[in-house]
Amino acid sequence: MTTTKLATCLICGASDYTVNGQNPQWSILTCNRCGLAFVYPIPEMAQIMELYPADYYAHREAVTRRPTLRADLKRMVASEIYDLPLPHRFQSWQSWSKKLIAWLLRYQMRIPPPRQGQRRVLDVGCGNGTYLLWLRELGWECYGNEIDTGAVIEARQAGLDVFHGDLQQAGYPVESFDIINFSSVLDHTADPLGNLREAFRLLKPGGEIIAHCPNFASLQSQLFGQNWYNYIPPEHLYYFPPNTLMAIFEKAGFRVEKLWHKSPTNFLPHTLMYRTRARRWFNPLKEHYHIEPEWSILAKSIFAPFSLIQDALGRGETIYIQGRKPVSSR
Numbered sequence: 001m002t003t004t005k006l007a008t009c010l011i012c013g014a015s016d017y018t019v020n021g022q023n024p025q026w027s028i029l030t031c032n033r034c035g036l037a038f039v040y041p042i043p044e045m046a047q048i049m050e051l052y053p054a055d056y057y058a059h060r061e062a063v064t065r066r067p068t069l070r071a072d073l074k075r076m077v078a079s080e081i082y083d084l085p086l087p088h089r090f091q092s093w094q095s096w097s098k099k100l101i102a103w104l105l106r107y108q109m110r111i112p113p114p115r116q117g118q119r120r121v122l123d124v125g126c127g128n129g130t131y132l133l134w135l136r137e138l139g140w141e142c143y144g145n146e147i148d149t150g151a152v153i154e155a156r157q158a159g160l161d162v163f164h165g166d167l168q169q170a171g172y173p174v175e176s177f178d179i180i181n182f183s184s185v186l187d188h189t190a191d192p193l194g195n196l197r198e199a200f201r202l203l204k205p206g207g208e209i210i211a212h213c214p215n216f217a218s219l220q221s222q223l224f225g226q227n228w229y230n231y232i233p234p235e236h237l238y239y240f241p242p243n244t245l246m247a248i249f250e251k252a253g254f255r256v257e258k259l260w261h262k263s264p265t266n267f268l269p270h271t272l273m274y275r276t277r278a279r280r281w282f283n284p285l286k287e288h289y290h291i292e293p294e295w296s297i298l299a300k301s302i303f304a305p306f307s308l309i310q311d312a313l314g315r316g317e318t319i320y321i322q323g324r325k326p327v328s329s330r
């Protein structure tokens with residue numbers, strides 16, 4: 001590892017870095033003061049677009065077009081928590097079993113139905129609109145933006161109002177939204193702070209922001225280093241430990257209210273596979289999003305306890321953050 005002095009850190013303004021990954025086009029720099037890691041130099045937008053193949057996961061069929069068990073489970077949980085219609089397949093189930101499942105899966109209900117005075121939600125990086133279709137079912141007036149052409153076409157076919165481009169280009173009016181959701185955007189975008197500042201402008205005073213991204217300080221990241229499942233430069237451009245994620249939210253003006261961890265159970269088996277096979281054998285993008293091993297369910301069951309332990313230790317794979325635009329921000 002070598003240290004270098006280059007541009008200033010997006011979050012803390014320091015300019016001392018450790019170089020911990022390099023190829024001819026870019027390096028991975030970790031800020032010695034705050035721990036933010038990033039690809040340097042940040043590629044141009046056109047180069048970023050080339051990273052996403054036409055069959056990228058965001059193009060998958062949207063949830064409401066086919067009543068999958070997974071989607072119906074979510075509806076069942078919503079029916080328990082918010083008194084919404086219960087999917088047909090669960091109508092004969094015992095009430096205690098529905099209550100138990102609703103309790104176990106309650107974290108899935110990140111955004112509740114709109115409360116009084118709330119109406120509009122924005123999903124930044126909405127993909128093909130799967131999550132927005134769900135929020136529409138909950139009663140929200142939904143908007144999204146997405147840079148991927150194929151995903152935008154699918155979302156619009158589902159009747160969603162989706163802007164094709166990044167958030168700063170969308171030009172939504174000031175204070176348009178009650179809630180803004182970022183799904184795995186901050187690690188992919190060339191300008192996470194610009195995105196958050198724009199979200200701040202777009203939120204009504206008192207409005208809520210929710211985001212999630214991979215945790216650079218996760219147990220698996222620390223154990224496996226460059227073989228970590230989420231270490232995929234330059235697709236992932238920024239790597240946030242929890243403290244830097246909170247810091248960038250505060251820098252954009254938000255008050256951070258909550259930060260929590262959740263480790264998808266398929267990450268550890270994937271990391272292990274990644275570690276035991278020569279990395280050059282496969283295209284990282286395809287490998288990350290298209291492996292559905294036959295033993296997936298078995299692997300998930302075996303690895304589920306590790307996920308729970310990681311989350312309990314506060315070293316989970318994905319960090320979720322929830323913040324608010326202060327009421328008196330002007």
Ligand SMILES: [Zn+2]
Binds near residue numbers: 013014032036
């Ligand atoms: Zn820094």
